[in-house]
Amino acid sequence: MALINQFTTQYGLVGKIDAFGYLDYLKANPDVSRKHGKVVLVTADTPLKASRGEGKTTTTIALIDALRARGIDAAAVLRQPSMGITAAGSKGGASGGGKASLTHPELVDWGLTGEMAAIENAQNLLVSFAEKAVDEGRIDTVLVPRVSEVPSRSLRQIVVDRGKGNVPERVVLTPTCEMMQIVVVSHSMDEIGQRVANMVAGTKNGVPVTFGSFIDLWRITGILKDAVKPAKTETVNGSPVYVHGGPFANVSLGIPTLVSVEMACALHDVVVVEAGYGADAGAQKWLDIASREFGAAWPAAAVVVTRASTWRDDPALSWRYPFHVNRLENLGIPTFPLINLWDGEDDQIDDLRKTAASLGFRSPIIGNLFRDGGKALEPQLDDFVAAFDASGMSAAGDADAVSENGSRDSHKGLGLVDDVRWIARNAYGVPSERMVIADGFESSLAAATQLCAGADVSIDDLAVVAVKSPATMTDDDTRPADERTVTLKKVEPHFGAGVVQVNLTTSLTTPMPKIV
Amino acid sequence: MALINQFTTQYGLVGKIDAFGYLDYLKANPDVSRKHGKVVLVTADTPLKASRGEGKTTTTIALIDALRARGIDAAAVLRQPSMGITAAGSKGGASGGGKASLTHPELVDWGLTGEMAAIENAQNLLVSFAEKAVDEGRIDTVLVPRVSEVPSRSLRQIVVDRGKGNVPERVVLTPTCEMMQIVVVSHSMDEIGQRVANMVAGTKNGVPVTFGSFIDLWRITGILKDAVKPAKTETVNGSPVYVHGGPFANVSLGIPTLVSVEMACALHDVVVVEAGYGADAGAQKWLDIASREFGAAWPAAAVVVTRASTWRDDPALSWRYPFHVNRLENLGIPTFPLINLWDGEDDQIDDLRKTAASLGFRSPIIGNLFRDGGKALEPQLDDFVAAFDASGMSAAGDADAVSENGSRDSHKGLGLVDDVRWIARNAYGVPSERMVIADGFESSLAAATQLCAGADVSIDDLAVVAVKSPATMTDDDTRPADERTVTLKKVEPHFGAGVVQVNLTTSLTTPMPKIV
Incomplete structure (x- = not known):
């Protein structure tokens, strides 16, 4: 056998x-x-x-x-x-x-x-634990969004505890949640547990608090066993x-x-x-x-x-x-x-x-x-x-390094904005001088950088995940080559998954398509 | 074999x-x-x-x-x-x-x-279809609640489409949702489809509109196949x-x-x-x-x-x-x-x-x-x-009828309040004269009765589901027998499942326990 x-x-x-x-x-x-x-x-x-x-x-x-x-x-x-x-x-x-x-x-x-349902349940349970942490005074702000597999635009922005706390929250689609990212990159259940431990539940007086500091990780990994x-x-x-x-x-x-x-x-x-x-x-x-x-x-x-x-x-x-x-x-x-x-x-x-x-x-x-x-x-x-x-390439990745643009080296340490510039130039064909910094990007980056510092993580060590519309590479792909731009809008670090999401182009929302 | x-x-x-x-x-x-x-x-x-x-x-x-x-x-x-x-x-x-x-x-x-996750997804997808029906003008009020397997008290009452529509909604636990009730009572996938078709999506000018009038039922039964x-x-x-x-x-x-x-x-x-x-x-x-x-x-x-x-x-x-x-x-x-x-x-x-x-x-x-x-x-x-x-009892239920209180006859047609009286007397030991009608019960019953009439269903033909605290049978079980009461608080029909829920005793909320 x-x-x-x-x-x-x-x-x-x-x-x-x-x-x-x-x-x-x-x-x-x-x-x-x-x-x-x-x-x-x-x-x-x-x-x-x-x-x-x-x-x-x-x-x-x-x-x-x-x-x-x-x-x-x-x-x-x-x-x-x-x-x-x-x-x-x-x-x-x-x-x-x-x-x-x-x-x-x-x-x-x-x-x-x-599989998706278990991942959804796991992250939603983390949100429940984060809420409990608010009740107990461990955190004062919940940063981890709830998750839904079912699309519903009206869930993008919600208020929970209506009539009492009236707490604003977000809901993201299951495939896009940090728990899915953790399952995608991890090589063992121990690594999943460690990454969940590193997820930021929220902040207390602006300082990030991770789930590892207050939950039983087996409650989450138990859900993910299959x-x-x-x-x-x-x-x-x-x-x-x-x-x-x-x-x-x-x-x-x-x-x-x-x-x-x-x-x-x-x-x-x-x-x-x-x-x-x-x-x-x-x-x-x-x-x-x-x-x-x-x-x-x-x-x-x-x-x-x-x-x-x-x-x-x-x-x-x-x-x-x-x-x-x-x-x-x-x-x-x-x-x-x-x-x-x-x-x-x-x-x-x-x-x-x-x-x-x-x-x-x-x-x-x-x-x-x-x-x-x-x-x-x-x-x-x-x-x-x-x-x-x-090709000399194999699963072991043992081939020679390729050309300058194609170097397979990590971009860690390159700096978030420079890394996005690199992506825009190489993957979308837009040179650095045509990157547009949207209102609010600098403050979003500053907040994310501060959050990272509070968790003893360098934001430049997180892998950049471009978040954009599936149907466009630039702000308007129909414009002539020398007029195309890419706009940086928002930054969201996912410490657990080891990535930082950067919202670009015309789609900055969580992906909750209209039901048709 | x-x-x-x-x-x-x-x-x-x-x-x-x-x-x-x-x-x-x-x-x-x-x-x-x-x-x-x-x-x-x-x-x-x-x-x-x-x-x-x-x-x-x-x-x-x-x-x-x-x-x-x-x-x-x-x-x-x-x-x-x-x-x-x-x-x-x-x-x-x-x-x-x-x-x-x-x-x-x-x-x-x-x-x-x-299993639970699929049932949750199925009802949540119905909510998405109901929202679409609102967009299309088929209904003006969504009546079917969203579902969550994960407990979170703050989800009991939520607002969706925050900042735009600001629509109030409810979330119930998966085991308690109408879709679960339908799975529990049905004998075939066709029956499930028919019951989903009979579920009320919401109302248009106060008249109930069922899902059968506007959705493809296979989208729901497909989710439930396992x-x-x-x-x-x-x-x-x-x-x-x-x-x-x-x-x-x-x-x-x-x-x-x-x-x-x-x-x-x-x-x-x-x-x-x-x-x-x-x-x-x-x-x-x-x-x-x-x-x-x-x-x-x-x-x-x-x-x-x-x-x-x-x-x-x-x-x-x-x-x-x-x-x-x-x-x-x-x-x-x-x-x-x-x-x-x-x-x-x-x-x-x-x-x-x-x-x-x-x-x-x-x-x-x-x-x-x-x-x-x-x-x-x-x-x-x-x-x-x-x-x-x-015992002469068997799966075929072919034994003689038992005593008056124990008659195995259906209660259909008994009338909702009389049926609750029957339950309170027989299952909780509280006689009719000590049933208490809470403020709002009559209007809730009238609204439910009207909703039923709009859907050509007699509310008295729905099976009564008592909704109460698990730890008490009456408003206060520690009182002397001749002082115990049962309070009728709210009525909620589930046409698809063929039941009508009546909230009693001290627990009138959807069951979202505190996370511990």
Whole structure:
């Protein structure tokens, strides 16, 4: 029996894997047979709107089906979609489509085995403990927001204890909460406990007070016992797919859990990681946060998905797709355009290839993945396979450093504003002189810096998480290149997760979409 | 292979059973082998406070272990404890203790397989749809409350859309919400859909508008797909235990799901159903709601649990235990006192037996169940087994009607206030003339009656759910018998669940206990 089966328990139609236990076992038993798979990112063009995906999950599924048909041991790691958003009809599920589907999309789209709900409960319980701490005089201000999986714009800003205390509070979506971030970056339950201990409950006379100073951490880790286990499912063609961690890389980490990717790399030769919405969100977070700051694998190759129409229909936005492809190439990552055709678009293939050539791209991979699944890709993958075979990148991240902009070094110590400048220049194409400091940003930064100092944390040691609209990279992507700006609006440190969120562009709110 | 295995899927350490499918199969195949088990209620004295249980779950577990040791095919049906309350430390778990424990109490106490969370999400999504209905002008007032599993008193009354709409809303605990009530009483997913369709979203110009008139019901039933399946676990001695449905019979139904009990009766000869807090809450709800109004089995016997100290230490409250035992006996249910000893109380057994005899009780069953488990009970069960063997009651409810007060007829049509009078007289010992109508009750009843009329429902056809403190049966249980009163405070119909809640006694709030 394969070793991993000893760490796997069936939960209905999905397997749940004790990834912490498996990775610990590998560490304690270095002679045990394991793989050192390479990570391939599937990311996308910036979508025209959040509800209109380009087909990243469909591509990821088709890609592993195609690679496995070629005899390569490939697997995918997906983020769990937000049931609240799907159930509300604000957005489709995220389980692929047509011939590029998971066997049980209804499981993945509709709450899996309760992972999101447990994370939501854990953070909400922390809020209850924080309220108790107010009653007991330990803190005078609660800083940790409540959490809801279900979208409801009216929950963004609430008042609790109506008619008595009338305390203003915030509610954020489950995938974006600090507890989700902690689950995404942690490598053990002990680390989760330590990170929860470092979360700021609130302040007392302006000085931050962390949960570790007054709660029983087992009450929180107890709730998370199953939520920390990646789920294993498969494509309709039997290719292995791991699902773990929350979506929404525009407003939070939005990447799969690091342990799910590390586990998959120990089990397979190629691990396709989905990173969206666009490359400016998902790929930026994978590269600049997961890899640089938390030791995740640097990608051996990347695929940037687009639809034929996205690439072409709005001339004012057509700069974005080549920008993403070129940025990743310039980081030394072999990057392949992938054009996900819809019905009636097959006759555009020649034109699309010409456009790609004129832009200096590698030869694009083109197919109707919904209709044809992995079979559409299989014959087109020679260059792609050769590229990641040739790459020295691996899960161990042991390749040479790449070019200046692409250095995989940590940005710790760079300084928060300089780090945002770096992101704006490299990921959004906006130079430093066109960064705009909004009213209130300086005071928000000063307050955050003071909060950090009070907790003996340097704000410059926290990984910067850009919070922005999924559909735009700058304040207005339709403006000419030399007029585009990025505005810094607000700063919010999450000590427990080890990140600091910086609100940019036109979306500064917590993500509670309108129900549709 | 046993038929039930075809309807069972393993979810980690517990089995999840498609009870709807199994019961449908039995109905469609009347010649298939099945049992017609009798229901035995385990209920208790009214607790001195909510956080101090008498030991119902411990007793239930010890009882089935003892019955099985005597060769009787017994099983238990428990309600899932509220993780929020347990994690907050407000109350212990509900998985027994010591030698009378479940094999995996941490599973049952800490969220099982996400059942509560799914029910919470389902009702919260309905609130989001109701808000959308406000935006669209379908309704002008939202009547369905939000739901939280995590206790937080400050959530009882909130304001959403702070700074803009400033809309007042309520939040109730998951176990007490209408969606939980619907799951508890329904026999199929179609019935759940129909009941959700009948839930009142809010009103438009005072006229109730139901969810069925504007939402896709599959969005809600999709969320509930696993939550409707009872979980199967076992005691440390291997006796089968089914867990399904929410607790808190003082403020809601607080009984296991009806399908979980029906399924257990098809599989076993004796099905021990836990019904608490005290007999005035859990047993009252089982008898007067589950059995009378929803067709559940009338109990073939009952056990009323108390501690030696509860029975004796507060003379002003010592009337309650005999009241409960005698009430159930007078309903024709053979009722056995069970005294759950704590360490150091073994020498009280003789005195306890004398007291029981002086009160005219059946011979009490006495043991330290934490220390000795079912072995403490096994030799004492001759009379108990003989009693339910002799009983004509069965899952089919085919016995003769019992005495006047004990008639198992529905109370539909009795009239809400008369029904509460009946409950107060029979379950709390307070005659009609000492019912107190609080200020505001009449207007609350009039508004509820009008709401019902607007929805073409007679309020008198809804099953009355008494909402009260778990620790008291009357406004002040320490007063002399002829001075005790019950106060009617507020009325809240739940059309979907088919019940109307009537707030009584000193507890009129939604149950958000203080976190401790």
